[in-house]
Amino acid sequence: MPSLEKILQSVLETVKPSEQEFRKEMEKAEELIKRIYKLEGKHVKAVLGGSLARSTHLKGDRDIDIFVLFPSHLSRQEFKKEGLRIGKQVFNAGKFEIAFSEHPYVRGIIDGFDIEIVPGFDIKETASLQSSVDRSSFHTAYLQKKLSSAQQDEVRLLKQFLKGIQCYGADLRQASFSGYLTELLILKYGNFLECLKAVAEWKKPTVIDLENYWLEEQALEKFRDFPLIIIDSTDRSRNAAAAVSLQQMARFTAASRTFLKKPSMNFFFPPKTKPLQLKKVSMHVQKEGLIVLEMPYPKGLLADIFWGMIKRLARKLHSALEEKEFKVLRSEAWTDEKSLATITIDLQANALEQAFKRIGPEVFQKQASENFLKAHKKPLSGPRIENGRWIVEELREHYLATEFLKFLLKKLSKEEVKELRFLLKKARVLNQKQILKLYKKSPEFQEHFTRFLKGKEEFLEY
Amino acid sequence: MPSLEKILQSVLETVKPSEQEFRKEMEKAEELIKRIYKLEGKHVKAVLGGSLARSTHLKGDRDIDIFVLFPSHLSRQEFKKEGLRIGKQVFNAGKFEIAFSEHPYVRGIIDGFDIEIVPGFDIKETASLQSSVDRSSFHTAYLQKKLSSAQQDEVRLLKQFLKGIQCYGADLRQASFSGYLTELLILKYGNFLECLKAVAEWKKPTVIDLENYWLEEQALEKFRDFPLIIIDSTDRSRNAAAAVSLQQMARFTAASRTFLKKPSMNFFFPPKTKPLQLKKVSMHVQKEGLIVLEMPYPKGLLADIFWGMIKRLARKLHSALEEKEFKVLRSEAWTDEKSLATITIDLQANALEQAFKRIGPEVFQKQASENFLKAHKKPLSGPRIENGRWIVEELREHYLATEFLKFLLKKLSKEEVKELRFLLKKARVLNQKQILKLYKKSPEFQEHFTRFLKGKEEFLEY
Numbered sequence: 001m002p003s004l005e006k007i008l009q010s011v012l013e014t015v016k017p018s019e020q021e022f023r024k025e026m027e028k029a030e031e032l033i034k035r036i037y038k039l040e041g042k043h044v045k046a047v048l049g050g051s052l053a054r055s056t057h058l059k060g061d062r063d064i065d066i067f068v069l070f071p072s073h074l075s076r077q078e079f080k081k082e083g084l085r086i087g088k089q090v091f092n093a094g095k096f097e098i099a100f101s102e103h104p105y106v107r108g109i110i111d112g113f114d115i116e117i118v119p120g121f122d123i124k125e126t127a128s129l130q131s132s133v134d135r136s137s138f139h140t141a142y143l144q145k146k147l148s149s150a151q152q153d154e155v156r157l158l159k160q161f162l163k164g165i166q167c168y169g170a171d172l173r174q175a176s177f178s179g180y181l182t183e184l185l186i187l188k189y190g191n192f193l194e195c196l197k198a199v200a201e202w203k204k205p206t207v208i209d210l211e212n213y214w215l216e217e218q219a220l221e222k223f224r225d226f227p228l229i230i231i232d233s234t235d236r237s238r239n240a241a242a243a244v245s246l247q248q249m250a251r252f253t254a255a256s257r258t259f260l261k262k263p264s265m266n267f268f269f270p271p272k273t274k275p276l277q278l279k280k281v282s283m284h285v286q287k288e289g290l291i292v293l294e295m296p297y298p299k300g301l302l303a304d305i306f307w308g309m310i311k312r313l314a315r316k317l318h319s320a321l322e323e324k325e326f327k328v329l330r331s332e333a334w335t336d337e338k339s340l341a342t343i344t345i346d347l348q349a350n351a352l353e354q355a356f357k358r359i360g361p362e363v364f365q366k367q368a369s370e371n372f373l374k375a376h377k378k379p380l381s382g383p384r385i386e387n388g389r390w391i392v393e394e395l396r397e398h399y400l401a402t403e404f405l406k407f408l409l410k411k412l413s414k415e416e417v418k419e420l421r422f423l424l425k426k427a428r429v430l431n432q433k434q435i436l437k438l439y440k441k442s443p444e445f446q447e448h449f450t451r452f453l454k455g456k457e458e459f460l461e462y
Numbered sequence: 463m464p465s466l467e468k469i470l471q472s473v474l475e476t477v478k479p480s481e482q483e484f485r486k487e488m489e490k491a492e493e494l495i496k497r498i499y500k501l502e503g504k505h506v507k508a509v510l511g512g513s514l515a516r517s518t519h520l521k522g523d524r525d526i527d528i529f530v531l532f533p534s535h536l537s538r539q540e541f542k543k544e545g546l547r548i549g550k551q552v553f554n555a556g557k558f559e560i561a562f563s564e565h566p567y568v569r570g571i572i573d574g575f576d577i578e579i580v581p582g583f584d585i586k587e588t589a590s591l592q593s594s595v596d597r598s599s600f601h602t603a604y605l606q607k608k609l610s611s612a613q614q615d616e617v618r619l620l621k622q623f624l625k626g627i628q629c630y631g632a633d634l635r636q637a638s639f640s641g642y643l644t645e646l647l648i649l650k651y652g653n654f655l656e657c658l659k660a661v662a663e664w665k666k667p668t669v670i671d672l673e674n675y676w677l678e679e680q681a682l683e684k685f686r687d688f689p690l691i692i693i694d695s696t697d698r699s700r701n702a703a704a705a706v707s708l709q710q711m712a713r714f715t716a717a718s719r720t721f722l723k724k725p726s727m728n729f730f731f732p733p734k735t736k737p738l739q740l741k742k743v744s745m746h747v748q749k750e751g752l753i754v755l756e757m758p759y760p761k762g763l764l765a766d767i768f769w770g771m772i773k774r775l776a777r778k779l780h781s782a783l784e785e786k787e788f789k790v791l792r793s794e795a796w797t798d799e800k801s802l803a804t805i806t807i808d809l810q811a812n813a814l815e816q817a818f819k820r821i822g823p824e825v826f827q828k829q830a831s832e833n834f835l836k837a838h839k840k841p842l843s844g845p846r847i848e849n850g851r852w853i854v855e856e857l858r859e860h861y862l863a864t865e866f867l868k869f870l871l872k873k874l875s876k877e878e879v880k881e882l883r884f885l886l887k888k889a890r891v892l893n894q895k896q897i898l899k900l901y902k903k904s905p906e907f908q909e910h911f912t913r914f915l916k917g918k919e920e921f922l923e924y
Contacts, residue, residue: 204826204850227850250825250850257828289815329819329855330848348815353751357791363712364666366719373922381917386792388666388689388712393791393917455843455855460835 004263008192011268012153015160017059025052028113029064032090036068036117039089042082044122045069049136051179054143056155063114066090067137069122072130080104083119090117099302102131126235138234139180146187146233157192157268158182164268165255165459167248172308176248181240184210184230200256202249205229211236255459266462275446276453281439284453285432289329289347291402292435292449293317293409295427296339298419303337309420310335314343320408321345325352326401332452336444341423344452345401352399355380360390402429466725470654473730474615477622479521487514490575491526494552498530498579501551504544506584507531511598513641516605518617525576528552529599531584534592542566545581552579561764564593588697600696601642608649608695619654619730620644626730627717627921629710634770638710643702646672646692658718664711667691673698717921728924737908738915743901746915747894751791751809753864754897754911755779755871757889758801760881765799771882772797776805782870783807787814788863794914798906803885806914807863814861817842822852864891 002010017025029048036046050065051057068086070079080103087106088096096108105118120134129135147155159182162168170178177185188208189195207219207229213236214222223229223239228249230241259267276284284290297306314333321328327348335341358376361368363385372390373383379392398404406429413424430438438445451458464472479487491510498508512527513519530548532541542565549568550558558570561578569578582596591597609617621644624630632640639647650670651657669681669691675698676684685691685701690711692703703711721729738746746752759768776795783790789810797803820838823830825847834852835845841854860866868891875886892900900907913920 201828202826204824246850247847250847254825254831254847257831348818353810362666363716364664366663369716369719381915383922384917384919385709385712385716388708453843455846457844457846460845 002265004193007263007265007268008157010265011157011160014269015058015156016153017057017061021059022055025062025064025113028111029066032064032066032110032115036066036086036090039086041086042074042078043068043070043086043119047137047140049118049140050116053140054147054155054183055149055152056143056147056159056179056183058156058159062112063116065116065118065136067118067120067133069120069137072121072123072128074121079119079121086119087117090115102133105133129235135232135235139183142234143183143187147183151186151191154186154191154195155183158186158195160268161192161196161255161259162252164266164270165251167252167255170243171304172311173304174248175243175245177244177252178240181230181244184208184233184240187233196256196260199253200260202228202253204246204249206249207231251457254457258459258462262462264462267459270458270462273447273450273458275443276450278436278439281449281453282432282436285435289350289401291345291347291350291405292430292438293343293345293405293427294430294434294438295341295343295423297335297337297341298422301419303335306335306337306341307333309423310341310343313420313423314345316412317343317345317405317408321347321401321404324396324398324404325356326404330452330455334445334448336442340438340442340445342438342445342448344449346452347401350401352396352401354396354399355393356396358392358394360392362389364388405429464727466655469725469727469730470619472727473619473622476731477520477618478615479519479523483521484517487524487526487575490573491528494526494528494572494577498528498548498552501548503548504536504540505530505532505548505581509599509602511580511602512578515602516609516617516645517611517614518605518609518621518641518645520618520621524574525578527578527580527598529580529582529595531582531599534583534585534590536583541581541583548581549579552577564595567595591697597694597697601645604696605645605649609645613648613653616648616653616657617645620648620657622730623654623658623717623721624714626728626732627713629714629717632705633766634773635766636710637705637707639706639714640702643692643706646670646695646702649695658722661715662718662722664690664715666708666711668711669693713919716919720921720924724924726924729921732920732924735909735912735920737905738912740898740901743911743915744894744898747897751812751863753807753809753812753867754892754900755805755807755867755889756892756896756900757803757805757885759797759799759803760884763881765797768797768799768803769795771885772803772805775882775885776807778874779805779807779867779870783809783863783866786858786860786866787818788866792914792917796907796910798904802900802904802907804900804907804910806911808914809863812863814858814863816858816861817855818858820854820856822854824851826850867891 029052033046033048046066046068049067050063052064068083070082084104084106091108094108094110096106098104099107105116107116118133121130123134126135126138159168162177162182167176169176185195188210189198204227205220207216209219209231210233213231219229219231226239226242227246228241228244229239232238232240310333314331318328318331329346329348331343331345333343360372363369369390376383376392379394382392383390398407409424409427413421416424439449491514495508495510508528508530511529512525514526530545532544546566546568553570556570556572558568560566561569567578567580580595583592585596588597588600621630624639624644629638631638647657649672651660666689667682669678671681671693672695675693681691681693688701688704689708690703690706691701694700694702772795776793780790780793791808791810793805793807795805822834825831831852838845838854841856844854845852860869871886871889875883878886901911
C-alpha cells in the first residue's frame with residue numbers, strides 16, 4: 001500500500017495543469033478579453049472568472065469563463081440583447097450555442113477550449129446583486145485574496161476526491177458540492193487532509209462561517225432544516241451549501257472516514273464498475289418486484305435539465321406507488337445523456353393482496369361519517385369501527401405494480417408539462433426479456449444497473 | 463315499523479323488574495342486613511349498595527350487594543380478616559367463594575340471589591377513600607338524592623341499549639360504560655332519548671361535569687388524552703369514564719345515530735348472529751393470511767381476569783407481527799369462558815418477501831456507523847447510504863407469519879407470567895382443516911368467527 005503522502009503527490013501530478021498548459025489557457029483568455037474590450041458596445045468591463053481565474057481548475061478542464069459586465073442602470077431587456085450580441089461576436093463565424101441560466105449567455109469552442117461568455121452587471125457589493133451570475137466575480141475576488149498558492153493545489157485534490165466519490169457538482173444530477181464550496185472548505189480547514197479529518201467528524205447540522213457573520217445559533221435558526229450550512233463569504237444571507245443533499249453530505253463523511261482508514265488512489269480515480277454477468281442479472285431480474293422503465297432521451301435538451309426532469313418523475317412514481325401501499329425499497333433515475341433514460345424501482349413485491357383496508361373518517365365527524373357509509377355500501381368486509389374511525393375492506397383497483405405504473409404513465413402523459421408528456425408517451429415498463437436485451441445492448445446501462453443491483457457504496461470496497 | 467314510543471315502552475316492560483320481584487329482592491336484602499347487624503364484630507354499619515339500592519337494576523339481575531362498613535382507624539390486616547369473617551358467616555353453611563377486587567370479599571348464592579358481601583370503611587367524604595370499593599356508597603347516596611323515579615326507568619332503557627350494542631360493562635372484556643356512568647348520563651341529559659340525541663353529536667373529547675367542579679379547559683387539561691371525560695359527581699379528581707375506550711365511545715355514538723334514524727327493538731335485544739355456512743367459512747379460510755390460534759381456558763380463573771390476559775396477549779402478538787413488517791389488518795381475542803379461547807389474526811398476507819431492508823444509524827453517528835458496518839459484512843445488498851442513514855438488505859429470519867407465531871409462542875412460553883406460560887404452551891396455530899373442525903364443534907366459536915369474518919358493526923343492519 002503506497003503511503004498517504006505518495007498517493008496525494010501522485011494525484012496532484014495527474015490533476016494539476018502543467019505550467020505550459022496553464023500559460024496557454026491564460027494567453028487564450030487574455031486574448032479574448034482584449035478582443036471584447038475592442039468591441040463597440042455598452043459593456044464597461046470584461047473579466048476572467050471561474051476556477052481558471054482562481055487557479056483551482058483541474059488538468060484537461062479547458063474551461064474559460066469570461067464575464068462581460070454592463071452598467072447596472074441598463075434595462076433588463078437591453079442587457080440581455082447586448083450580452084448576447086457581444087457573446088456572438090466573440091465567436092465570429094465559429095460554432096456557438098445559446099445557453100440559459102438565469103439569463104441567456106453564449107458558449108462554444110475556440111481552439112479546443114470551452115469558452116463561456118456570460119453577461120453580468122458591474123456592481124460594487126453583493127447587496128446589489130441582480131442575478132446569481134453576478135456573484136461569481138465576488139467569489140473570484142475573495143478567493144484570489146484569501147487562497148494561498150499551496151491551497152490552490154489542496155482545492156484540486158479535494159475536487160478530484162469529490163469527483164471520485166460522485167459528490168462533485170452542484171447540478172441537478174448530483175445535488176452536491178460546487179467548486180466554490182470546495183474552495184471554502186480548504187480555506188476553513190487549511191488543507192485536503194485536515195478537511196477530510198474534519199468531515200469525518202461532521203454532525204447534522206454542521207455550520208461553517210468563515211467570516212463569522214453569525215452566531216452559530218443564529219445561523220441554525222436562519223438556515224433551519226439544512227443539514228449543511230456554509231455561509232457564503234461574500235454574501236452573509238446565503239447558504240452556499242443549500243444544494244447539498246443530506247445524502248451527498250453523508251456520503252462525503254462516510255467516504256472521508258473510509259479513506260482515512262485505508263487511503264487509496266481509487267477514491268480519486270475509481271475503477272470502472274465491472275458489469276455483472278448476464279446470468280447473474282437474469283437471476284436478479286427474476287426477482288418479483290424489480291421494475292425497469294425505459295424512455296428515450298429527448299433530442300436537444302440539456303443534460304442538466306433532463307436529469308432534473310427524470311429525477312422528479314422517479315420521485316413522483318415512487319410516492320404514487322407508496323400511496324397505493326406498494327412497498328418501495330429503492331428507486332433511481334438514470335440517463336446516458338444521449339439516447340436512453342431509465343427509472344429502476346425495487347419493490348418488496350410486485351403484487352399486493354387484492355383486498356385493502358380503507359380508513360374512513362372519525363365517527364365523531366358526523367357528516368363525513370354519513371358520506372363514508374353512503375359511499376361504501378357493499379364492501380368486502382365492514383363497515384366497522386377501529387380506534388374510533390370507520391373502516392371498510394375493499395377490492396383494490398390496482399394490485400400489480402407493473403399494471404399500476406402503466407396506468408399511471410398513461411394518466412400523467414395527459415397531465416404533465418409538455419416535455420414530460422413526450423417522455424411519458426414513449427415510456428414503457430420492460431418485461432424480464434426486454435431488461436436483459438437492454439442490458440446486452442448498452443454498456444452504460446450495464447454499469448448503472450450493476451451498481452443498482454449491488455446497491456453498495458463503492459468506496460467501501462477500495 | 464313500530465313507533466319509537468312503542469319500542470321504548472315495550473323494552474321497559476321487558477327490562478323493568480315487577481313490583482313483586484322488586485319487593486322480594488328488597489326483603490331478602492333487608493333480612494341479610496339485619497343478620498349482619500346481629501353478628502358480633504367490629505363493623506359499624508351494613509348498607510345495601512349497587513343498582514338495587516338505586517332502583518336502576520334490570521329484571522332478572524338478582525344481584526344483591528351489601529357493604530359492611532368498618533371504622534376507618536382499623537388496621538388493613540384486621541379489616542381484611544374481619545371483612546371475610548363477616549362475609550363467610552352470612553352464608554353460614556351455604557356455598558360461597560372468595561373474590562378479589564382491591565381487597566378480598568365474599569360472594570355466593572342464597573335462595574337464587576347473587577349475594578356479594580363487600581367490606582368497606584365508614585368514611586365521611588371521598589377525600590378519605592381507602593379503596594375504590596368505598597366509593598360505591600357515595601355513588602348510591604348521590605343517586606338516591608338526584609335520580610327521579612321516572613329517570614330510574616330511563617337508566618334501565620339506556621343500560622339495555624348499551625348491552626344490546628355491546629357497550630355495557632366496565633370489565634376488561636368490554637372496557638365500556640359502567641352502571642354508574644349510565645346513571646350520570648341520564649342525570650345529565652334528562653332521559654334516554656335526549657341522551658341518545660346528545661351522544662349522536664359527541665365530539666372527541668367530550669366533557670360532562672354535572673356538579674360544575676371544573677372549567678372545561680381545566681378538565682381537558684387535567685384529564686388529557688381521554689376521549690370521554692365524565693367527572694365523578696362524588697369525587698372531582700376522578701374521570702368516571704376513564705375505562706371507556708375510544709372504540710366503545712365511538713360505537714355508542716354511531717349506534718345512537720343509527721337508532722335515531724331507524725329505531726328498532728334489535729338495538730336492545732340483538733338477534734343472534736346467524737353462523738355462516740361451512741362452505742363460506744371454508745372460502746374465507748383459504749385466504750392466505752387468516753390465522754387462528756387456539757388455547758384452552760384455564761380452569762378456575764375468573765372470566766374477567768382471563769379476558770384481560772388474552773386481550774393483552776393478542777395485542778402483544780399483533781405488535782410483534784407488525785414489528786417484523788407483517789401487515790396486520792385485524793386481530794381479536796375471544797373466549798367462550800369455559801373451555802376454549804382463540805386469537806384470530808387477519809393479515810394482508812402470510813408470506814413476506816424473503817429479503818428485507820434494515821435501516822441502520824445515521825452516517826454522522828460515527829461509532830454506531832462503524833458498529834453497523836462491522837456487523838453487516840455480507841448483506842444481500844448494500845451497505846449504502848439512503849437519506850443520510852446506512853442501509854443493508856438481508857434475508858429475513860422469519861418470512862411466514864404462521865412460522866413466526868409458532869416461534870414467538872415458544873419464546874413467550876418461557877418468559878411470560880405463570881398463568882400465561884401455561885396457555886402459551888398449549889396454544890397452537892391451526893391449519894385450515896383444524897379451523898373448520900373447530901368451527902363445526904363449537905357453536906359459540908361459530909358466532910364469534912362469523913362476526914369476525916363479516917367484520918361489520920351489527921347495528922348497521924338493524
